[in-house]
Amino acid sequence: MSNLPIKFYTHQELETFAEVFLDNFHKPKNSFPIEIDVIAEADLKIGIYPFSELEERYGLHGYLALSLEKIYVDQKLMDLDLFEKRYRFTVAEEIGHYVLHKNIFDGVKTPEDYMDAYGKISAKEYAKMDMDAKHLGGAILMPSDLFRKKSLKYATSVPVLNSGSLFRHLSNLFNVSPLAIYHRFRVLGLKEQIEFDV
Secondary structure: OOOOOOOOOOHHHHHHHHHHHHHHHOOOOOOOOOOHHHHHHHHOOOEEEEEOOHHHHHOOOEEEOOOOOEEEEEHHHHHOHHHHHHHHHHHHHHHHHHHHHHHHHOOOOOHHHHHHHHHOOOHHHHHHHHHHHHHHHHHHHOOHHHHHHHHHHHHOOOOOOOHHHHHHHHHHHHOOOHHHHHHHHHHOOHHHOOOOOO
16 A cells, blocks of 8 residues: 555545536536536646557556646547547546546655656555546536436336437537446446336
8 A cells, every 4th residue: 555645536526526516517517428628628728639659558548637727638639530439438438537636646746756656556455546536537428317307217218228329419418438437327226227128
């Protein structure tokens, strides 16, 4: 374990963070999909910049810069419409890191300081930090009440319900990948509330 000020969060804490975040920044309140890049740049003053071959070189889709004023995203996610949903989730996840973990690097001034602090985070701690940021990013893009409402409405409106059609429908509504929909569906316990015909 490191001696850095790392905090881990419960499911309910992350859901509450998302609600507060959306209350502060999501306008108009009833619009969706959530315009996460607009919130990043206009409200949080975090610029979003392309990074050529970020995934190929470093295995990352994106990262929050040390300054906390820039998010770098793999250029192909920004340039190709095919990757729009992954781009949006990447930005949301990095905002999750910003909200949850920015205090970890308080006092870090140089890249050397950053690498020293980063090196003190164990693989297990980093994995948990990353999962918390993903959870928060998902909760921001797919607000729990709206997600439940849209899931249940669709589930009761089709004669034969299967998970693939539901996840594709929600994927298009919220403009995130079907995989992100699946995880959100599981996290919110909707697997126990919706019975699939096929």
